[in-house]
Amino acid sequence: MLLLNEQDIMQAITMNDAIQAIEEAYILYDSKLFHMPLRTQIQDNDNTLLLMPCIATDSTGLKIVNVYPNNQDLPATQGTMILHNRQNGAIKGILNGTLLTGIRTGAIGGTAIKYLANEDSHSVGLIGTGYQGLYQLLAACAVRDIRHIYLWNRTQYKIPAFIETLKKQIAKNIEIHIVDETINLVEHSDIIITSTTSSEPVLPNIEKIYNGKLIIGIGSYQPQMREFPNSIYNHLDFLYVDTLDAKSESGDVITPLKHSWITDNQVIPFSKVITNKVKPIISKHQPTVFKSTGMALFDLVVANRIVETALRLHIGQNIEL
Numbered sequence: 001m002l003l004l005n006e007q008d009i010m011q012a013i014t015m016n017d018a019i020q021a022i023e024e025a026y027i028l029y030d031s032k033l034f035h036m037p038l039r040t041q042i043q044d045n046d047n048t049l050l051l052m053p054c055i056a057t058d059s060t061g062l063k064i065v066n067v068y069p070n071n072q073d074l075p076a077t078q079g080t081m082i083l084h085n086r087q088n089g090a091i092k093g094i095l096n097g098t099l100l101t102g103i104r105t106g107a108i109g110g111t112a113i114k115y116l117a118n119e120d121s122h123s124v125g126l127i128g129t130g131y132q133g134l135y136q137l138l139a140a141c142a143v144r145d146i147r148h149i150y151l152w153n154r155t156q157y158k159i160p161a162f163i164e165t166l167k168k169q170i171a172k173n174i175e176i177h178i179v180d181e182t183i184n185l186v187e188h189s190d191i192i193i194t195s196t197t198s199s200e201p202v203l204p205n206i207e208k209i210y211n212g213k214l215i216i217g218i219g220s221y222q223p224q225m226r227e228f229p230n231s232i233y234n235h236l237d238f239l240y241v242d243t244l245d246a247k248s249e250s251g252d253v254i255t256p257l258k259h260s261w262i263t264d265n266q267v268i269p270f271s272k273v274i275t276n277k278v279k280p281i282i283s284k285h286q287p288t289v290f291k292s293t294g295m296a297l298f299d300l301v302v303a304n305r306i307v308e309t310a311l312r313l314h315i316g317q318n319i320e321l
Helices: 006-012 015-031 097-116 131-143 156-167 182-188 251-258 296-313
Strands: 002-004 040-044 047-056 059-067 077-085 091-096 123-127 148-152 175-178 191-194 214-217 239-241 267-269 288-291
Touching (some): 006 091, 015 097, 015 296, 047 296, 077 097, 091 097, 091 296, 097 214, 123 131, 123 182, 148 182
Parallel strands (some): 002 091, 123 191, 148 175, 191 214
Antiparallel strands (some): 047 059, 059 077
């Protein structure tokens, strides 16, 4: 059995590798050749325990995730991934689920940017400078020529440490800006990413300022959570989602459907874009919006790729339980 810590995973996969794995996962999702129950969410005051099982290809997997939004010196999201051989049930690997979640969630955003952002998008704004936000920016820089990054966080004192970590992993010529108001971030950014656990929209509710921009939401994974303002739904042709489970999990999809701001037919699984069954509409007269809640299939496919590479390159520790 292979044990992979954070450093091992970083050696075994690049962001571009992860984006390719996410594309493969979308193709699997569209084929329906997998078994993935709706994830179990167990609430403990402000904290959440998530259990995310999946069976696909030659593996079965279970990711166990703890979300502690009030953590100060630890990531808000922490977890462990256990990967099994589908044929005999043997454990193939145990992976650091915190980094796996960061990389795969970043790659989900990166895949959306690859297919939905204008080719000449050079600026990205991030709302929520936590652990997940870091990997969103790394993915954006992997698929577009990003020259400016704009940052806003509810607790501004955390931003300098975030910038210090970010600078070590991006090109030196990329300029980083801290903004005092989210409207300034929206005005300056071609791509806008929200990465919070807010129960109220974190973007300004103003018409037309989002036209021609790509908006990606990765934070709201429960019905009471919302990051998107009402106004972005007014002129949408489609709301792209990574999984249709978002219609029962995320307030950013549940709320607009409930109030008929959008119809059910407008909620499009992103796998249809990857498999060329839906041609995305990208227009300067409306925003393009992608909402991710994540799914266990992503974790399984990315973890598989990491373990296969680690075995080939002799990365990690072989242990017996």
